[in-house]
Amino acid sequence: MQSYLETAVAAFVAAAVALFLVEIVHRLTRRFGRRSQLLTELTDHAHRPFQVAGTVLAVQFAVRFSTGYAVGQPWRRQLLHLLVLAVIATAAWLVAALLIVVEDTALARFRVDVPDNRHARRVRTQVVMLRRLTIAVIVILTVGVMLMTFPSVRGIGAGVLTSAGVVGVVAALAAQSLLGNVFAGLQLAFSDAVRLDDVVVVEGEWGRIEELTLSYVVVQIWDDRRLILPTSYFTSKPFQNWTRTESAVLGTAEFDVDWSVPVQTMREELRRLVEGTELWDGRVCVLQVTDATGGMVRMRALVSAGDAGSLWDLRCLVREHLVAWVRDNRPTVMPRMRTELGDANSNLPWQWVQPRRPARRLSDTEAPDDARVFGGSDDGDARSEAFVGPEESRT
Secondary structure, eight states, X not given: OHHHHHHHHHHHHHHHHHHHHHHXXXXXXXXXXXXXXXXXXXXXXXXXHHHHHHHHHHHHHHHHHHOGGGTTXXXXXXXXHHHHHHHHHHHHHHHHHHHHHHHHHHHHTSOSSSSSOHHHXXXXXXXXXXXXXXXXXXXXXXXXXXXXXSHHHHHTHHHHHHTHHHHHHHHHHHTHHHHHHHHHHHHHHHHOSOXXXXXXXXXXXXXXXXXXXXXXXXXXXXXXXEEEEETTHHHHSOOEETTSSOSOEEEEEEEEEOTTOOHHHHHHHHHHHHHTOTTEEEEEEEEEEEEOOTTSEEEEEEEEESSHHHHHHHHHHHHHHXXXXXXXXXGGGSOOOOOOOOOTTOOOGGGTOOXXXXXXXXXXXXXXXXXXXXXXXXXXXHHHHHTOOHHHHHO
């Protein structure tokens, strides 16, 4: 009975000493690491795992060296085995906490709350994917090491290795989809095809990448719905990424109007509108006639904004304003069907009625800047050079 009491006292003292030493290390680290982001993260996130791991390890050593009187007893063997399992689990917890601290410290250097955050979002995506993979590997290794402490598991190791080929084939077939998604997730993280907070169009839906894991991707759609897709979707099917190189994007608003539309006047009205709104980023404002069939003229307003959300609001604003402008100031420009009646000789009135004032026509060299997408401005010239074909670039 006295031996059992001594073992309990030894375990209690070992735990107290371990907690005391851990607390001293914690206070010293907090005191001397105020200017270090890494040490601050260590004191905040790794303190509890360090406490538990140090205490369990101290108790395990205390029990092992204070139970020499019970060598060969089943209870001692089972108790030490249980403590070894606890040491393995707490050590894995501590390792995972240390790795997470290192990853958080690396993430703190890259801010995503700034306008030009493409590189930061790329790093964040890769670190998040590595964190998930790291935790999964630590858990698998921990379970494997814990199982190897059982003699029965070690005894069947030879049989497992003998049938490893057959089991490997069966497991590969069973986990083909899962492994495909895992590798697709790693490919997405390091290929820079898609990142967290990227604005994408998938399955006809427009949204942003909210979460990216090893098996699935969560897309937050513009109306707050969530579209959950397997990671293999983004490696096997085409999708639109509006923010792969930068957040600034272009958008269009199209109108079908009558042939009598004053194009230049409408173009000037578009310019006046975008210059008076903060949604426009000042890069592109173009109004062009893109089609003239079916008795109507199709006008396309091309505008730019700093991000996808601003572009959506700007497109709606342009559409609303120009519709009101046509209705209130140019009602004859509204879409209509014509029926012209001539006299007995099929002569039409417009053939002999002269216009009151001849309309001023711009020559080909007088095309205004806001009538050209590929030219007329620095941004248009850059876009023109980007879309020059190989034969054109050689001439």
